[in-house]
Amino acid sequence: MTDHLNRRDFIKAAGAAGALLIGNNSFARATKPPMGRVVVIGGGYAGATAAKYLRMWSLGAIEVIVVEPNKQFVSCPLSNLVLGGSKSINDLTFGYDALKANHGIKWVQDTVTAIDSTAKKVTMLRGELSYDRLVVAPGVDFIYDGLPMLASAEAQSQIPHAWKAGWQTVNLRKQLEAMPDGGVFVMTIPKAPYRCPPGPYERVCQVASYFKAHKPKSKIIVLDANAEIISKKGLFAKVFNETYAGIVDYRPDNVITGVDVATKTITTDFDKIKAEVLNVIPPQRAGKIAQIANLTESDYPWCDVNFLTYESKLVPSVHVLGDSVAAGLPKSAHMASNQAKVCANAIVQLMAGQAPDPAPVFANTCYSYVTAKSAMHVANVYRYDEGKKIMVSAEGGGVSMSPSEKEGEYAAAWAQNIWADTLT
Amino acid sequence: MKKLHTFWFISVLLITSVCLPTIGNATEVSVFSAEQNTHIRALAASCAACHGTLGNSVGNNSATDTSSANAVLAGIDPAEFTNKMLGFKDGSRKATVMHHHARGLNVDEINQLAVHFSQQKRVTKSPVKSEILKAEHD
Numbered sequence: 001m002t003d004h005l006n007r008r009d010f011i012k013a014a015g016a017a018g019a020l021l022i023g024n025n026s027f028a029r030a031t032k033p034p035m036g037r038v039v040v041i042g043g044g045y046a047g048a049t050a051a052k053y054l055r056m057w058s059l060g061a062i063e064v065i066v067v068e069p070n071k072q073f074v075s076c077p078l079s080n081l082v083l084g085g086s087k088s089i090n091d092l093t094f095g096y097d098a099l100k101a102n103h104g105i106k107w108v109q110d111t112v113t114a115i116d117s118t119a120k121k122v123t124m125l126r127g128e129l130s131y132d133r134l135v136v137a138p139g140v141d142f143i144y145d146g147l148p149m150l151a152s153a154e155a156q157s158q159i160p161h162a163w164k165a166g167w168q169t170v171n172l173r174k175q176l177e178a179m180p181d182g183g184v185f186v187m188t189i190p191k192a193p194y195r196c197p198p199g200p201y202e203r204v205c206q207v208a209s210y211f212k213a214h215k216p217k218s219k220i221i222v223l224d225a226n227a228e229i230i231s232k233k234g235l236f237a238k239v240f241n242e243t244y245a246g247i248v249d250y251r252p253d254n255v256i257t258g259v260d261v262a263t264k265t266i267t268t269d270f271d272k273i274k275a276e277v278l279n280v281i282p283p284q285r286a287g288k289i290a291q292i293a294n295l296t297e298s299d300y301p302w303c304d305v306n307f308l309t310y311e312s313k314l315v316p317s318v319h320v321l322g323d324s325v326a327a328g329l330p331k332s333a334h335m336a337s338n339q340a341k342v343c344a345n346a347i348v349q350l351m352a353g354q355a356p357d358p359a360p361v362f363a364n365t366c367y368s369y370v371t372a373k374s375a376m377h378v379a380n381v382y383r384y385d386e387g388k389k390i391m392v393s394a395e396g397g398g399v400s401m402s403p404s405e406k407e408g409e410y411a412a413a414w415a416q417n418i419w420a421d422t423l424t
Numbered sequence: 425m426k427k428l429h430t431f432w433f434i435s436v437l438l439i440t441s442v443c444l445p446t447i448g449n450a451t452e453v454s455v456f457s458a459e460q461n462t463h464i465r466a467l468a469a470s471c472a473a474c475h476g477t478l479g480n481s482v483g484n485n486s487a488t489d490t491s492s493a494n495a496v497l498a499g500i501d502p503a504e505f506t507n508k509m510l511g512f513k514d515g516s517r518k519a520t521v522m523h524h525h526a527r528g529l530n531v532d533e534i535n536q537l538a539v540h541f542s543q544q545k546r547v548t549k550s551p552v553k554s555e556i557l558k559a560e561h562d
């Protein structure tokens with residue numbers, strides 16, 4: 001019975017929204033739109049995608065406001081190719097104008113500093129916004145508790161993480177270019193989970209490919225806090241041992257205990273290594289605002305959500321997406337995009353008074369480039385498991401037999417399409 | 425009851441689609457009926473990372489060219505879609521990546537995806553224009 005009422009309300013709401021939009025400039029409209037307002041924190045892969053699909057699937061009946069401090073979107077995917085030298089950071093940098101204009105998304109260039117889930121409003125550096133539902137998609141935050149000497153911007157200009165694409169990526173490339181042949185590049189990998197499980201191994205391949213062509217006497221020492229290569233293991237191990245034999249020295253189970261910034265010397269339980277160029281990828285947790293808003297529990301720094309709606313298990317009407325989610329799945333851009341779509345779908349249903357899809361399914365492909373042109377994939381379908389209440393990989397997924405230039409083209413097509421899907 | 429639901433759902437589309445052009449400059453208007461429910465639209469949307477929003481992949485302007493990596497799925501003949509996917513699934517069709525997806529989907533999902541993509545309007549999409557990274561970015 002209520003079902004019927006809600007459906008009618010939805011129609012009225014959607015119709016009224018259209019009428020309002022015809023008469024007015026949608027951005028100047030002061031009245032609350034009939035299906036309500038969703039505020040999205042973060043215009044990364046997850047947040048931008050959620051904003052777009054909320055507008056598309058509500059047929060414009062949900063007002064969407066994105067809060068994002070950056071004017072530009074810089075893609076982490078493909079940013080390792082900047083280190084290899086086959087891409088420029090300017091190939092990976094985009095604006096938000098098309099996304100905003102195409103979908104009537106409102107945009108505030110600011111940073112959210114607090115969430116009041118009782119009053120349903122967010123506080124930004126310059127103002128406040130109220131919401132009916134909130135989407136929190138802030139990516140990752142780096143943990144410097146164990147490495148306090150690397151917390152400052154000054155230290156990071158010497159020893160960049162380059163794990164958020166931007167000027168740090170450019171800086172690291174410049175350091176590699178300036179390094180004399182015969183130098184040592186040291187890279188450290190944190191304990192999983194962290195953003196993009198295959199990303200560090202792809203980075204090793206990209207730097208090795210640059211060394212092989214331009215600085216063949218140089219070496220790469222990889223200090224991995226994990227017990228083994230944690231993604232596409234067989235494929236990466238083969239590339240390290242064959243394509244980059246004599247260049248890559250991979251050392252598992254190596255947790256770093258200290259760094260001397262001035263001399264770029266790194267200490268582990270076993271070793272003390274001086275690098276010419278040093279790249280420390282710090283341990284990670286859910287984005288800072290997720291910590292501030294108590295979307296994580298004290299003993300685990302990622303956000304628990306309901307996988308049908310991505311609503312937080314701790315705070316009602318607040319949905320969490322992307323790398324911040326405790327999903328037990330790879331933290332990738334494609335995954336962030338998939339979560340955003342399931343969430344947008346669910347929010348449209350919930351705001352129309354209907355039940356969300358009880359059994360979401362999505363497909364995921366992750367490519368890694370091992371040279372400037374060759375790539376390899378891991379691909380899976382994931383479906384909701386009613387018993388476990390999580391997304392689990394379906395049977396039949398898998399990895400490439402070996403890297404190939406054909407897959408390099410596929411990977412480029414993936415990037416072009418996910419950028420267009422996220423940003424237009 | 426089911427009939428009624430379908431009726432209401434289509435009404436929503438009819439009412440709202442009139443207003444759509446004023447929402448923004450979006451060329452992407454999803455066409456879906458009650459049969460291709462919200463379940464399938466979200467699954468289909470996960471294909472967008474390679475095949476574009478609503479099956480309109482970028483950098484591929486021929487509606488009939490479905491051979492490249494980023495094959496256009498919008499407006500595809502549903503029988504062609506189903507045949508290819510079932511071929512990837514049972515191994516009779518050579519694949520680079522698609523077998524890893526097709527094997528994870530069931531036949532019903534493949535059939536529904538075929539209908540979904542066949543109903544999307546083909547629009548020409550170009551790659552997003554990149555920009556020079558500004559000094560103020562992190």
Ligand SMILES: Cc1cc2nc3c(=O)[nH]c(=O)nc-3n(C[C@H](O)[C@H](O)[C@H](O)COP(=O)(O)OP(=O)(O)OC[C@H]3O[C@@H](n4cnc5c(N)ncnc54)[C@H](O)[C@@H]3O)c2cc1C
Pocket residue numbers: 041042043044045046047067068069070075076077078079080110111112113137138139140162163164165195196199287288289321322323324331332333334335336366367368
């Ligand atoms: C080197 C590298 C290579 C990678 N390669 C791949 C790949 O090939 N394929 C793949 O699928 N994935 C890849 N990834 C992973 C991918 O980049 C991430 O999984 C993805 O960016 C996650 O999306 P997100 O939206 O959760 O976070 P992000 O994309 O980081 O977006 C978060 C956004 O939130 C904003 N924000 C944060 N806090 C606030 C606040 N308080 N208020 C307002 N806004 C805020 C930030 O400014 C940012 O724009 C790679 C990552 C790296 C580092």
